Amino acid sequence: MWKYRAGLLGLLIVLGMSGIAVCAGLVSPHDPYEQDVTARLKPPIWMDGGSRQNILGTDPVGRDILTRIIYGSRISLATGVASVFIAVIIGVALGLVGGYYGGKIDSVITNLVNVMMAFPFMLLALTAVAVMGPNFKNMVIVLGVTGWPIYTRVVRAETAQLKSLEFITAARAIGFSSLRIITRHILPNLFNTIIVTSSLEVARMILMESILSFLGLGVQPPTPSWGGMLGEGRTYMLTHWWLATFPGIAIFVTTLGINLLGDGLRDVLDPHQY
Amino acid sequence: MGPYILKRLGEAVLVCFGISVITFLLLHVAGDPVQLLLSIEAKAEDAAILRKSLGLDQPLYVQYGIFLKDLAHLDFGKSLFIREPALSLVLERFPATLQLTLAALAIALAIAIPLGVVAAVKRYSFLDNLCTMLAVSGQAMPIFWLGLMLIILFSVKFHLLPASGRGSFFHLLMPAFTLGASLAPIIMRMTRSKMLDILSEDYIRTARAKGLRERAVLFRHALRNASIPIVTILGLQFGRLLGGAIVTEAVFAWPGLGSLALSAIRNFDYPLAQACILTMAGIIVAVNLGIDILVGALDPRIRFD
Numbered sequence: 318m319w320k321y322r323a324g325l326l327g328l329l330i331v332l333g334m335s336g337i338a339v340c341a342g343l344v345s346p347h348d349p350y351e352q353d354v355t356a357r358l359k360p361p362i363w364m365d366g367g368s369r370q371n372i373l374g375t376d377p378v379g380r381d382i383l384t385r386i387i388y389g390s391r392i393s394l395a396t397g398v399a400s401v402f403i404a405v406i407i408g409v410a411l412g413l414v415g416g417y418y419g420g421k422i423d424s425v426i427t428n429l430v431n432v433m434m435a436f437p438f439m440l441l442a443l444t445a446v447a448v449m450g451p452n453f454k455n456m457v458i459v460l461g462v463t464g465w466p467i468y469t470r471v472v473r474a475e476t477a478q479l480k481s482l483e484f485i486t487a488a489r490a491i492g493f494s495s496l497r498i499i500t501r502h503i504l505p506n507l508f509n510t511i512i513v514t515s516s517l518e519v520a521r522m523i524l525m526e527s528i529l530s531f532l533g534l535g536v537q538p539p540t541p542s543w544g545g546m547l548g549e550g551r552t553y554m555l556t557h558w559w560l561a562t563f564p565g566i567a568i569f570v571t572t573l574g575i576n577l578l579g580d581g582l583r584d585v586l587d588p589h590q591y
Numbered sequence: 592m593g594p595y596i597l598k599r600l601g602e603a604v605l606v607c608f609g610i611s612v613i614t615f616l617l618l619h620v621a622g623d624p625v626q627l628l629l630s631i632e633a634k635a636e637d638a639a640i641l642r643k644s645l646g647l648d649q650p651l652y653v654q655y656g657i658f659l660k661d662l663a664h665l666d667f668g669k670s671l672f673i674r675e676p677a678l679s680l681v682l683e684r685f686p687a688t689l690q691l692t693l694a695a696l697a698i699a700l701a702i703a704i705p706l707g708v709v710a711a712v713k714r715y716s717f718l719d720n721l722c723t724m725l726a727v728s729g730q731a732m733p734i735f736w737l738g739l740m741l742i743i744l745f746s747v748k749f750h751l752l753p754a755s756g757r758g759s760f761f762h763l764l765m766p767a768f769t770l771g772a773s774l775a776p777i778i779m780r781m782t783r784s785k786m787l788d789i790l791s792e793d794y795i796r797t798a799r800a801k802g803l804r805e806r807a808v809l810f811r812h813a814l815r816n817a818s819i820p821i822v823t824i825l826g827l828q829f830g831r832l833l834g835g836a837i838v839t840e841a842v843f844a845w846p847g848l849g850s851l852a853l854s855a856i857r858n859f860d861y862p863l864a865q866a867c868i869l870t871m872a873g874i875i876v877a878v879n880l881g882i883d884i885l886v887g888a889l890d891p892r893i894r895f896d
Contacts, residue, residue, distance in 0.1 A: 323727075431602065432609030434827070435876050439834030440852060440868055441617075447856045448622030520731065527733050528838055532853065544733075551739060551842075558743050565736030573731035580727065 324581015330574025338390040345384040353379035385541035392542040396526040397519040403461025408468025416476025433466040509586035516579035520572040627859040668862035677866035688847035698771030707782025729776035738769040738842035755844035785817040826882035
């Protein structure tokens, strides 16, 4: 029961964050790019010198931190969802082909997965983004194109298992084409696995985005992104702790929510695993 | 055992070959090193000269051939900025990363294994829920943020630990804990789930029925059997550990392979970046090969799988 409640909490967090991201313009108190040199590095509201206008304080050029965190949610969620979407399409397609046809093509795909898995994912993503040019589009493409092997592994194993079941033999005996069997009979049986895996992957991709932006190889300033804000805040860590603290909390809460939701989905959709 | 080792070795060689292809394509095809190295105002003639001096004017397959030949001689070329052989720079930094990852691994195991065992033994108890919550939170924690918070707490506020650099044992504590904390949740969840599987096995019931003490049942019978899948998972997570080391080293200015790789990538120092990527990937392949062979030796069932 505890797990379901945790999953529900995850769902609430995810819905809340998505709501904030969609309505960023309505809920944020300021303009995320608006600089105010007279209000530089203001502390949060509860500290001496804090004001009601900047609840979480301001950054070195006087921009409102809360506003930038709210707008930053757009980058994080968009990166997470878009890169997972790309990875799912590549990964599931390869997994289906490998698992269904087997033989040489399967061994090529399996070896490709092994190669990708042996690569330090972080290093691969960092290098690819640096080479292609650090911006939002390239980051999403890189995360998507490097994040597919996990789906191929899961989908390939399950497809190979499903293939030997009677309903697939029956479908073949009726004379259905391979394409029809894969798309109409095998794929729907894999939806649960794909949904659970990809929900957890969204969280991982959000973390990856924040790392890339933190290291200066992701979304470029002045566009507000949580990782980028943390990178900027790092310079002021010794004197102004809030700059690096609040964006991190935003990343933590969001990925926690998505992970809780993903775990909850697994319990509901795939109970035999536990 | 012989054929099994040969098979795994063959797979490892294949993976290394694949890695060399991807690294080469990434650095030579996805981006043009010459363009990345020169400023925008550079003349076309200068670009041509640089291209020729780096051997980048050759057809791609020739370049890859030369790259492979050099690789076979462990010659990664010279760093474009530091002007030293890339391999010697990598080897110079390697001990720092090894120290960091081993310390992180030790911390992760020291946290995760006891918690995983307790969570499995006291299934669905308050303690189990607490451990699960800790693991879920740990997985959601951005590793670099944890590092920054530790610095704010232990260096800035309490002045207990040095914020950056390498030297004494105290320099190692925060980076190792940060990196270890990123790995611990996965090991903990794996330990819990494997222990749960094993604790419901017949031989555990037999061990209990013959009157063994619970401690002996848990540690001598259950945990020892759970250790094989845990070690396998460790191998699979080794890439994540090295990836985490890049970020941890950046946060704590730890002079290891990760920070070297990062600066090479940032400066488009592609021979050095190449050396870093291939070394890290090579380590991951070697660790997994070692674990596969070890596990195969410990559990004969795996050899015939």
